[in-house]
Amino acid sequence: MSNCAACPDAIDDNNFIKCNRCSKKFHLLCINIKKGELEKAPRDYESNWLCPICLNKQPKSDNSRKPVRPTTPTGMADMTFINTRRKLHSRTDSDPSIHLSSASDAGIHNIREIIRDELRGVMKDFMADYMTDFKNTIKSQFSEIMSEINEFKNSLEFISEGFDSMKKELSAANAKIALINKENETLRSDIYSLKLRLNTFDQLSRSSNLEIQCVPERKAENLIIMVQELGKSINFNLNEKDISYCSRTAKLKSDSPRPRSILVKLNSPRTRDCFLAAAIEFNKKNHENKLNTGHIGILSTKVTPIYVTENLSPENKHLHAAARKVAKEKNYKFVWIRGGRVYLRKTETSEAIFVRNEEVLEKLNKL
Template structure:
């Protein structure tokens, strides 16, 4: 601003000197019109004002331009680290965004794979359950000719074929020796129990097996006070009840035991086995229930 004021003063002094010396000592021509003594001064001052304004505008514009350039340089210098940091942050954000997009794609792929695996697992469970049921049924069918004699006392050098034949005669079922294919005692599930080992008898056909079972049931009904026991077969010692049942596979035997416990708990009067299938009935007038698995027992009330 001082430069601008100095330049303005110089212009003004120069103009004033020119005004004061211009035709100052010359006489006015004869017959010429009178001239106003302040006319030149008024015009000159207007010109000076214009000159001063022009100079001021020029100098101010130059000063502002210099100030603007200096400020730009200063700001660029000060802001350069910030710009560098922002550029680094943008690069990091772009990298993280790309990583996030990749993770989203991997997550979508994994989710779809898990969904497919869950579907396959569910199908496999259904298939395995079906195969398990069929295997258990087949295992039970292999025992369709067999009966199991429980609680029959053991003795040394016993002849199981003769014992089975004597039992059939006692209950009124005529079984020939050719109808008895195989007899054997099986190991106890719990060796610590004193209960005699059961006898598995393989008969010639399911029909003969059913005849023997029916004869045992009828015998017990006819002799409610003296059901089939060891004394009927000539065993000495305490009288021991003898039970003749269908030969169940381990799975169905466990299910039958659970059914008896459930019946005792809920007050069901009847639990029986027919053709390898387990049935329950709460009372004589009640509808029977076929127990296929443990889920059915859990639903009973």
Template sequence: MMSQMEKTMKSLLNSEVRSLKEELKEVKESMSFMNAQYEEVLREQEKSKETIKNLQTENNQMQVKIEDLSSRVNQLEQNARMNNVEIQCLPEKRDENLLSTVTKLANVIDCQLTEENVVKCTRIARMNKDSVRPRSIVVQFSTPRIRDQFLAASIKFNKPKPPQDKLNSSHLGMTCTKTPIFITEHLSATNKALHAAARLKAKQKGFKYVWIRGGRIYMRKTDNSEYIIVKDINSLDKIK
């Protein structure tokens, strides 16, 4: 009986051991499979990282190219306006003769100007449709020299006068409410937005002067400080 029991026990143990070996074999195979899958995931992850890195590099390069092209387009648009001035806040009248108004304005500011010097003058659409300001007038002169003379005459006219006597509608004999009239270089849409941002920054940082010359925007904090050229929004962000 002891011998039979020993055989039976050995048989049971051998059966259990074989079963455990099979299970261990399956576990090892599963672990090997999972390890292989994990290694594959790691390889794919590294490939993805490399792809993302390359895409980021390409994106940065494209961004630089886009900024460069945008700058060139803006410069071309500004160059196309080199003969122009923009007259702002001049009251509108029905059936107005803008050419006559511009020549009369030239006489007021003591600028020698004939109708032949004016290629075109027209009102332009408001950038803000809700604005109640009169539409600006864009005047195209025959040459940049005449444009510069007109601008210089307006600056000379205004410089010695107190704010209430600077160029305004009463100088043109208009009977409407006395309103100031501004004469500036005709800026591209990009430069116009940049000029507005520069004026806002100047107000925030206590800058005394913001002006335009040759389609470029300048700022100066005090009478004795160095001027700053505002090339883009990024240059405004650097102003402390």
């Protein structure tokens, strides 16, 4: 048992024909030949019959056995087919072989058309299913993407609202900080002004005070008599009524070897100024023997100098010490106090510099 060369079905009856050249068998129905037509054909037709494949392979002198023109594919729509009229040499319309050959060609053409239609249908169904699945997949993925975009948009809006709120709060905080800074600057200015005024009042309250430094301490010492003896040495007599208060002050540094200073409060600023002027004049006249412990009756192996100055406020004392340090570094020859104020002078002929605050000393250091 063999199969048909045109279709995959087996040949199990006598309704077939065999090719004389390739020996392949074909169902009569597959090559579009009716059994009645085969019976009417000449006796040698069946023994000389050639299948369409072998028939197309043999040389042709004309196009009488040219297959039926197939349906023009889309890609060949612009091609031109030249149709030539068949030339009938030895056969006539009544020749059964002509009809059988034409029938075979028509059967192959029909098979091709069926296969093409089936392929078109399969491709169409496949593309339809594929496009449907593709569209559904794209739609699903697009929905997921849009959902994520919406979530991202909502998150971005939430963050944006939070950022705007923070921005407003920051702006308000900056405005508040600016106001606080402005108030702080005002308060600093007021505090500095109050500090200056307080220092001025403190210094004015000391306008009648004298400070006598470097006087050795002794047990059972009488400070009033000691001050009076100092006045006699500089030719300025003081009685007890001129002295309102007299006492030793506390040391700023407990380990300092210098004796405690003597604070003297006189009855008026004028008396204080006159006593200071007398001490300055005495030191000028006695340049080689300035005020010392010998002038107040303290006799010892070592004579130490005595200094008479104004009683300065703590702020002015600190400023006076800083001025002396700068004078030493910058070779300023004179540092003195007048009326609670600190002055500097580099030489005898140079202009005096009023040390109002430490900023003046900083400027001098930069010169």
